[in-house]
Amino acid sequence: MTFAGPLGPQDEAGPPASARTPARTPARTPASPGSLRGIAWACVIAVDFVLLSHPRTVIPQFRDSMLVASGLTLALALATLPRLRPPRIPVTILVLLGWATVSLLWSLDPASTGKSVLLYLWIATLAALVVANARIPVIVLGIGWGGLAAVLASLYQVRARLPVIDYPVSYSEHLNGIQGNRNILSYTLALAIGVLLCTFPGRWHLRLPWALLLAALVGGVYLTASATGKLGILLLVVLALALLAVRTRKRAGNRWKIALGVGAGLVVGLAVVVDFPSLVRSLDRDPTRLSGRIPLWESLIRVSEDRPFTGWGWGAVWRHQWDPAPANPVAQRIYDGAGGVYVHGHNSFLDPLPEIGLIGVLLAVAVFVVAGVTAWRVLRRDVDPDQRLAARFVLLVLGAEFIFGLTEPVLQTPVGWFTMVIAAGVAASLATSSRTAREREKDTPQVPSEVGSADSA
DSSP states (O other), X not given: OEEEETTEEEETTOSOHHHHSOOOOOOOOOBOTTSHHHHHHHHHHHHHHHHHTOOTTTOSSHHHHHHHHHHHHHHHHHHTGGGOOOXXXXXXXXXXXXXXXXXXXXXXXXXXXXXXXXXXXXXXXHHHHHHHHBOHHHHHHHHHHHHHHHHHHHHHHHHHTOOOOSOOSOTTTOOOTTTTOHHHHHHHHHHHHHHHTTOOOSSHHHHHHHHHHHHXXXXXHHHTTOHHHHHHHHHHHHHHXXXXXXXXXXXXXXXXXXXXXXXXXXXXXXXXXXXXXXHHHHHXXXXXXXXXXXXXXXXXXXXXXXXXXXXXXXXXXXXXXXXXXXXOHHHHHHHHHHTSOOSSOSSTTTXXXXXXHHHHHHHHHHHHHHHHHHHHHHHTSOOOHHHHHHHHHHHHHHHHHHHHHTTSOGGXXXXXHHHHHHHHHHHHHHXXXXXXXXXXXXXXXXOOOOHHHHHXX
């Protein structure tokens, strides 16, 4: 007997052997946390996170850090080539980099601008590769491990008495970290803390490692003696609790219990670690200057009024430690007005102003807005738990970037840019999933109700 099949008339026994047993190819799916591939991606993400934080006391030149990070990521990509998914850089990131590329037309130093654009595109590609090939728990684990590695390496630096950069003080005053700057270590760990706070293990045997990892990261920030770091972590905890308690149609009460329980433990623990009296004393500085930041911001805004919309070229003004521009008259005017020399603008949204103008600043803001709105919409709906986790991940990364970006150019730093592109990529994936779900609902035929026919009967 024969029947009609997708390959034409076939015998009842089935299609021929060649058709029944096609060559299998590995599924191109992101790595899961319990798999060997997931552990490998988590390790690579951790190493990339540390290297992109610019550990100057270990690797003085940032280009060397980039080469090591890129080599490890490329090696893992080649090792998992049959399952490798191509990277997709988010549109908002591409538009921002596109405007940065256009600034070549009026740049003070086109060579510096071109080099800077390629560097940030390079980092964005690494981040997009991570998003394409690792699930959110793997990314969380990798960044958490990276933060822990930064703490341990910084403590080893103290023990081994490695040289300290920027702060010529004794080791007993604060922890400068392998980055050579306590503020850099502080916001690097804050990014890891924000990522870690997006999840809370459901199984009891996983909660202790999670809590210990979180405590190690918070302890690292405490050892930096950074007042903004301590205050920023408290704000991140509040944000994490608020996002965890966002109501859903189901299990709203359970979420509130979890949020309140976790919140009580974290707040009490942080209160003990932070020591509020010392926090208040450390914040008791001249509020009109913010360690010289206010004069700096006033000066760079005043100088930027000469080219308010375009600036003088991406990467052509500031002497960022990871991508320094040559000496130039624009930077010198900012220094003269601020009364000191600064290698960056000490703010994520003012730092790019003299380089790519108001248009570039608005494009940077758009990265935050688009990713934040997308994640918030997903979080407000009763959707899959994995999507809710991804939404919290995005919002907490944005929160960390924004909070610490008020006093440091976190978005422009390699580790901040890397983490931000990951968040934007996750948000883009959420948008695609939501759009696909809506289209599927439209295509699903509505089942006619039988209430009317029953009543008529």
